Amino acid sequence: MTAEFGHFALVLALMVATLQMVIPLIGAARGWRGWMAFADSAAQVQFVLIAGAFAMLMYAFITSDFSLEVVTANSHSAKPMLYKVSGTWGNHEGSLLLWVMILALFGAMVAWFGGALPDALRARTLAVQAAIGVAFLTFLLFTSNPFARLDVIPADGRDLNPLLQDPGLAFHPPFLYLGYVGLSMTFSFAIAALIEGRVDAAWARWVRPWALMAWIMLTIGIALGSWWAYYELGWGGWWFWDPVENASFMPWLLSAALLHSAIVVEKRDTLKSWTILLAILAFSFSLIGTFIVRSGVLTSVHAFATDPTRGLFVLGILFVAIGGSLTLYALRAERMRATTAFALVSRESGLVLNNVLLAVSCAVVFIGTMWPLIAEAVTGEKVSVGPPFFNITFTPFMIALAMVLPVGAMLPWKRAKLGRTMKPLWGMLAASVALGALVWTLQTGGRMLAPVGAALATWVILGVVADLAQKAGGWRARPATARARLAGLPRSEWGKAVAHAGLGVLIFGIAGLTAWEQQDIRTLAVGDSFDLGGYTFTLDGVEAGRGPNYSTNMATVTVRRNGGVVAVLNPEKRFYPVQRMPTTEAGIQSRPLRDLYVSLGDQQPDGTWAMWSWIKPFANWIWFGAFMMAAGGGLSLSDRRYRVGAARARGTQAVPAQ
Incomplete structure (x- = not known):
């Protein structure tokens, strides 16, 4: 029953x-x-x-x-x-x-x-x-x-x-849904404001906690999914620009833009129309993600359904939600006029640039994700859009975002002088460029990704340090005065600092892993050894075994360096008889500066085993940076302003829209 x-x-x-x-x-x-x-x-x-x-x-x-x-x-x-x-x-x-x-x-x-x-x-x-x-x-x-x-x-x-x-996939969907669906709350606030015909600083303060909560959950969910793909699929990667990965990444980009835009509405009573539009678009892209996952129009390793009837139903929801909300926006946007102006060089302009870069990045991901579907509908030909397209088109916008982030975070509101703002940042910029040059020298040529990534990451992190130092009274402030000022900062400021620093750590992890990882693919007989990146890998044996609902071949791989044992890894090749499906369980030793990663393939006709091996520098920095960003969001969310909320003005009532 x-x-x-x-x-x-x-x-x-x-x-x-x-x-x-x-x-x-x-x-x-x-x-x-x-x-x-x-x-x-x-x-x-x-x-x-x-x-x-x-x-x-x-x-x-x-x-x-x-x-x-x-x-x-x-x-x-x-x-x-x-x-x-x-x-x-x-x-x-x-x-x-x-x-x-x-x-x-x-x-x-x-x-x-x-x-x-x-x-x-x-x-x-x-x-x-x-x-x-x-x-x-x-x-x-x-x-x-x-x-x-x-x-x-x-x-x-x-x-x-x-x-x-897998434990990662046990927790990954709930966090993603808390993010996806959390954006419905900002959407509902936006539509309610359009019906009412009023958006003000109080509205922005009420919306920001919901947008922040959704962004935090999306960050954690995406990081867990990336981590799962890294250790579970056995292919050695952490992001593949898969349609379902993109389906969660697009709302994340727009929710990040919404967070920054709502700050301008709250502080300066401007960008109101744009903030409403972002709230609508962020949830609209969550619905688009739902359509991608549940319609079967795009294939993915973790799509849920392939029933076209369900896809049509979701498409109908999409049409009504997006079409209806944008129609209401067009009718009401005229009422969302700004009441303040700002100079070209100002905190407001910096946040507008931040929004433009994030929104255009989302558009690039959307086009790349949907292009195979569009091309097939128009030409009848099947095309694929892979990582090279996204890496080439998406990366420049993220580089630009990292470049302007420290400057934009320190610009004053309304009107600023760029030279005065840059004064405490020149030293940080010089140190960042110097570190990038050092990395270029130490790697003796090669790809520019690592030097550029190191310089950008350092620039973002040192920019956070410079911002905090400025808020503490400058580098010459007395230690007691600096400590008192920093202790008095609201949690939202500390949250911003931690989140921005986490972005810097993430950038360095991506650049270091992509530029410096080393890979080996070969077949090995039991007892064979090979060298990779200063380590010696030896296949000591492969034993058959059984789990609760699967059979497995588990290898024992000993990794040595300078004659001493560094790690003993146990990659597995599992087979689930009920689903008639094999899976790969990688053997990984994680350390702060590098991962040793081994993936076992199938046994060959001559009795040897296929094996993929990697040395992955700074892999854990990617997920550590992502969780730093989420922790920064949590700090901001705990700020008293958002826990208590804005009190209603005495004697005021919402006036119904005419």
Whole structure:
């Protein structure tokens, strides 16, 4: 009966969401407080119902209830418990239910923590959020019912995709969805503001925490996915510009732009139209990502569905959400005029340039991702767009962003003098260029990527140091005075510093790994050795074994340097009999300055084994930098201004748009 309870809860949630979509809008238009207050109660009830349905589905996976079609298709009684739990969202139906539950969670959070919001704005925001919920609950119930039962119950299930049976993939989707769906909240705030016809500094302060939360979760989710691809797929890479990777990266770029744009609205009451547009576009690209993952129009190692009917349904949601919101934006944008002006050289201009670079970067990724689909529709020919295209077209914009970041962060508001701003940065610039030249010299020629990456990373990090030093009173300030000033900085300033420094670490990790990694591919008999990058790799043996739901060939590879043992690695080649699918488990020794990475291939007819080996310098700096950025976002989110929120001005009421 648990499945029937879950299905009934979803039907009730759809009914509640429909009421939440209509009643608060009428109440806000008429000024009826009771009708507006209905949004809070409905949002909480909707979340409880969907969370209950999700719990019922998880229970079915844990207990291996193979009467449910989705459990049979994506689970197995011998699967470890962690993957029975994560199997709940390791498929199209369950992941969509998780998507809808998080959507309802964000609506409930506005009801719980949005007491400082004006009644009309909160009611309209929750009504828009409910409209999104109605669309996806309808999609879930009519095309992707997770509680559909089988007429004939099988003895066991068909198991979860082996690639998803990994701790990294157990946590990667929930974080990504918290980011994807979190952008629905900024979208709802934007549409509510357009309906109301008013955007001001208070609105920007209310929106920023939601945008920041979504950006943090997207950062963590993307980093976890990249890390999983690095150690699980066995190909030695960490990013492949896969369509599904791009589907999460595009909203991340736009949410980063939204964060910086909202700062200008909050501080200077300008860029209001642009900030509203970014809020719309960021969530629109989340919906585009949903379409890519669930329609089957583009192939990927981690796409969920290939059913064109579902793709058409998502396309319909896309058309209504994006078309409707942009139409409303066109009608209302005239009311979002700026009330202040700023000079060409100013903090505002720096943030505008930041936004332009991020938005154009997103456009480049979008074109590259969708071009195979567009080209096939127009010409009938199948084309592919791979990493070389993205590396050539995307990288220059990121280089430009890194170059302007330290300067833009230190420019004063409204009007600035570039020479005065650069004064504390000249030394940092000289040190960065010197380090780049040193790297060029030490690598005795070769690719420019490493020197440029080292110089840019140093420039970004030293720019953070210069900014903090300036806020502490300059380099000549007394230590006690400097400590007091730094201790008095708001957490948002420290968050900005940590996030920007994390970007510098990330840049250096990418440049160092890409430029200096060393690779060897060969076949080896047991006992054979070879040299790579000053290390000696020896294949000591390959033993057959069994896991809970797979068989494995596990190699023992000893790595020596100067005669001493540095590492003993155990790469595996696994085979999952239920899915008839092999996977590769790399053997990796991670150190702060380099990774030793070995991947085992198939046994050859002559008895030798194929083996891929890499020395990967600074690999961990990539993920450390990404998590530094997320930690910086967390510091900013903990700032008192965003925990308490902006108080409503006395005696003011939201005026319904005429």
